[in-house]
Amino acid sequence: MTSAADPHANPPVGGTGRAGEPYQPFAHLTAENCALYRRVMGVFVRAKQEFTVHLRPEDVHLGLPPEVRPPLDGVAKALEQLAKWGNLRADPDTSRVTALEDFYRARHIYQLTRAGEAAEEALAAYDGALGRRGELQAVALADIAVQLRAVLALARRPDPDPTVVHLSLLALVDRFSGLAENARAFMGSLQRTVDLHEAEVEVFLAYKQRLIDYLERFIEDLVTRGAEIAGLLEELGVSPESPVGPLLRLAAEREASDAAPDAAAEALAAARARWQGRWDGLRAWFLSVPGRNSQAKLLRSAARQAIPQLLAVVQALNERRAGRSDRSADFRELARWFAEAPDDDARHRLWRSAFGLHSARHLTIDQEALAERDTDPVPASASWYDAPGVRISPQLRRTGSYERRGRARAVQNRDEARAYLAELARKQAEQTAAARARLATRGEVRLSDLDELDRDAFRLFLLLLGDALSMWRPGTTSVSTTTNDGTMEIRLTRLPGGGLAEIDTLDGVLWGPEHLVEIVDLTSAGEVTGAGHE
Known part of the structure; x- marks a missing residue:
C-alpha cells in the first residue's frame, strides 16, 4: 500500500495549479497500487452519478467488487493517498463523535475534487476511444x-x-x-x-x-x-x-x-x-x-x-495452414538455433548442416578405398589439392548422377476439373448476359415504367447506378458513363417534378426520385437501351 513516503507520490504529474502549486490528479496511474486506486475512484464516480456527495471509508469498502476487495485499513490508506494527490478532499467526520476522545481520532469523509473528477472524465474518454470499434x-x-x-x-x-x-x-x-x-x-x-x-x-x-x-x-x-x-x-x-x-x-x-x-x-x-x-x-x-x-x-x-x-x-x-515454406521464418528460426548453440564447434556443424558446405569426401567409393581411409584417415580440413585422390564410380563420372531414377510420377487427369470450371464460367456468362438483356430496351424510359427485376439484373443495375452517381456533379442534369469492362453504358437524366419512382425486386421495393435512364448493351450487334433506377 502506498503511504505518504510512497516514491510514486513524489514526482508531480499533470503540471501546476492556478496558484502555482503542483497538482497530481494522474499520479495514481503510475503508483504501485494503480488498480486499487482506479477502483476506488470508480466508486466515487458511480456515487456522484447517484447524487451521493460524501463517502466514508466503510462506504467505499462496500462499493468495491468482493473478489478484489482489500481490508478496510487498506482502503483507508488508499483514500488518504488519493487525498494527498488532490483527487479527493478529506473533511473531518463529526457526525459520529460521541465522546471527547473521538475528536482525536482520524475520522474523515471524502468527496471528489474538481481535479479528480476531470481526471476521471479524461480517463473514461481515453478508454472509450481505445476500445471503440x-x-x-x-x-x-x-x-x-x-x-x-x-x-x-x-x-x-x-x-x-x-x-x-x-x-x-x-x-x-x-x-x-x-x-x-x-x-x-x-x-x-x-x-x-x-x-x-x-x-x-x-x-x-x-x-x-x-x-x-x-x-x-x-x-x-x-x-x-x-x-x-x-x-x-x-x-x-x-x-x-x-x-x-x-x-x-x-x-x-x-x-x-x-x-x-x-x-x-x-x-x-x-x-x-x-x-x-x-x-x-x-x-x-x-x-x-x-x-x-x-x-x-x-x-x-x-x-x-x-x-x-x-x-x-x-x-x-x-x-x-498448408505448410508452405516461409524463408524469412526459416532464417529467423535458424538464427535462434545459432544463438542457442553451446560453442563454436556446434555452430560450425549447424552451418555445414544448414547450407550443405561439407567436404567433397561424401562420394561413393569401394571397400578397398574405405579400408585405406581407415588405415590412413584424411582430416576434413585437408585441402583437396594435398589430399590423395578419391576413386569414384564411372557412372557418376559419365552422367553426373549416381542414384537410380525411379518410375516417373503419373500425370494427373484434370479433365473433370477443367470441365467443371468451364461449365461454371459458362453459367456465369449466361447469367450476366441475361441480366444485360433484361435491362436493355430501346430509348429513354422512366424508372416507374420498369417491371420487376430479378436478383442478377438488380445487382448489375446497382453497379451501373453507382458508376453513374459517382460522375454526378452539382449543377449537372445528365451524366453518361461506361462500366469498367466496357460492356455497358448508362445515361442518367434528371426529371424535375417527376415525383417518386418505385421498382419491384425479389427482395423488396426500391424507390427514389424519378429519372430518365438509358442503358446500352455495348456487346450486342445493335445498341439496345434500357432503364434503371437511382
Missing part, C-alpha cells in the same frame, strides 16, 4: 435522409418556428457526426484486421464472410441512400440566399440568444460561422466537386478495396 451505420443514412426532408419542409414554410428549426438541425448534425465518426473508427479497425498477421485462423475465417457481407450491404445502402441525400442537399443549397440559408440564420440566432449583452455580436457571428461550417461539412461528405471527391465516395472505394485485401489475408492464412 466503430460501425458502418446504414440506419444513420436513412435517418439523415428523413431529417433532410424535414429540413426541406421547414425551408418551404413562409415563417418557420425557430425552435423547431434549431432542434431539427441539431438532430441532423448529431446523426451525421455519429455516422462520420463511426465510419472513420470502423475503417481504422478494419485496416488493423486486414493487417493482422498472428490471427487465429479458424476465428478469422469464420469472421471473414460476415465482414464481407456487412461491407457489401453497406455499399449498396450507401449507393442508394447517398444519391437521395445528395439530391436533397442540392435542393437545399449552400449560399445565404438558398432555401437553407434562413434556417441556418435562425439556428445561429437562437444559439446566440443567451450570450451576454456585451458579447452578443461576437457570439452571433461565431454561431453563424459554426453552422455554416457544419452545413459545408455535411455537403462535402455526400457531394463531390471538381477536383475533390466526396467522403461518401472515398468511403465506398475504401470499403470495396478492403474486400480483396481480406481475401488476400485469407489466401495467406490458407498457405500457412
Whole structure:
C-alpha cells in the first residue's frame, strides 16, 4: 500500500495549479497500487452519478467488487493517498463523535475534487476511444435522409418556428457526426484486421464472410441512400440566399440568444460561422466537386478495396495452414538455433548442416578405398589439392548422377476439373448476359415504367447506378458513363417534378426520385437501351 513516503507520490504529474502549486490528479496511474486506486475512484464516480456527495471509508469498502476487495485499513490508506494527490478532499467526520476522545481520532469523509473528477472524465474518454470499434451505420443514412426532408419542409414554410428549426438541425448534425465518426473508427479497425498477421485462423475465417457481407450491404445502402441525400442537399443549397440559408440564420440566432449583452455580436457571428461550417461539412461528405471527391465516395472505394485485401489475408492464412515454406521464418528460426548453440564447434556443424558446405569426401567409393581411409584417415580440413585422390564410380563420372531414377510420377487427369470450371464460367456468362438483356430496351424510359427485376439484373443495375452517381456533379442534369469492362453504358437524366419512382425486386421495393435512364448493351450487334433506377 502506498503511504505518504510512497516514491510514486513524489514526482508531480499533470503540471501546476492556478496558484502555482503542483497538482497530481494522474499520479495514481503510475503508483504501485494503480488498480486499487482506479477502483476506488470508480466508486466515487458511480456515487456522484447517484447524487451521493460524501463517502466514508466503510462506504467505499462496500462499493468495491468482493473478489478484489482489500481490508478496510487498506482502503483507508488508499483514500488518504488519493487525498494527498488532490483527487479527493478529506473533511473531518463529526457526525459520529460521541465522546471527547473521538475528536482525536482520524475520522474523515471524502468527496471528489474538481481535479479528480476531470481526471476521471479524461480517463473514461481515453478508454472509450481505445476500445471503440466503430460501425458502418446504414440506419444513420436513412435517418439523415428523413431529417433532410424535414429540413426541406421547414425551408418551404413562409415563417418557420425557430425552435423547431434549431432542434431539427441539431438532430441532423448529431446523426451525421455519429455516422462520420463511426465510419472513420470502423475503417481504422478494419485496416488493423486486414493487417493482422498472428490471427487465429479458424476465428478469422469464420469472421471473414460476415465482414464481407456487412461491407457489401453497406455499399449498396450507401449507393442508394447517398444519391437521395445528395439530391436533397442540392435542393437545399449552400449560399445565404438558398432555401437553407434562413434556417441556418435562425439556428445561429437562437444559439446566440443567451450570450451576454456585451458579447452578443461576437457570439452571433461565431454561431453563424459554426453552422455554416457544419452545413459545408455535411455537403462535402455526400457531394463531390471538381477536383475533390466526396467522403461518401472515398468511403465506398475504401470499403470495396478492403474486400480483396481480406481475401488476400485469407489466401495467406490458407498457405500457412498448408505448410508452405516461409524463408524469412526459416532464417529467423535458424538464427535462434545459432544463438542457442553451446560453442563454436556446434555452430560450425549447424552451418555445414544448414547450407550443405561439407567436404567433397561424401562420394561413393569401394571397400578397398574405405579400408585405406581407415588405415590412413584424411582430416576434413585437408585441402583437396594435398589430399590423395578419391576413386569414384564411372557412372557418376559419365552422367553426373549416381542414384537410380525411379518410375516417373503419373500425370494427373484434370479433365473433370477443367470441365467443371468451364461449365461454371459458362453459367456465369449466361447469367450476366441475361441480366444485360433484361435491362436493355430501346430509348429513354422512366424508372416507374420498369417491371420487376430479378436478383442478377438488380445487382448489375446497382453497379451501373453507382458508376453513374459517382460522375454526378452539382449543377449537372445528365451524366453518361461506361462500366469498367466496357460492356455497358448508362445515361442518367434528371426529371424535375417527376415525383417518386418505385421498382419491384425479389427482395423488396426500391424507390427514389424519378429519372430518365438509358442503358446500352455495348456487346450486342445493335445498341439496345434500357432503364434503371437511382
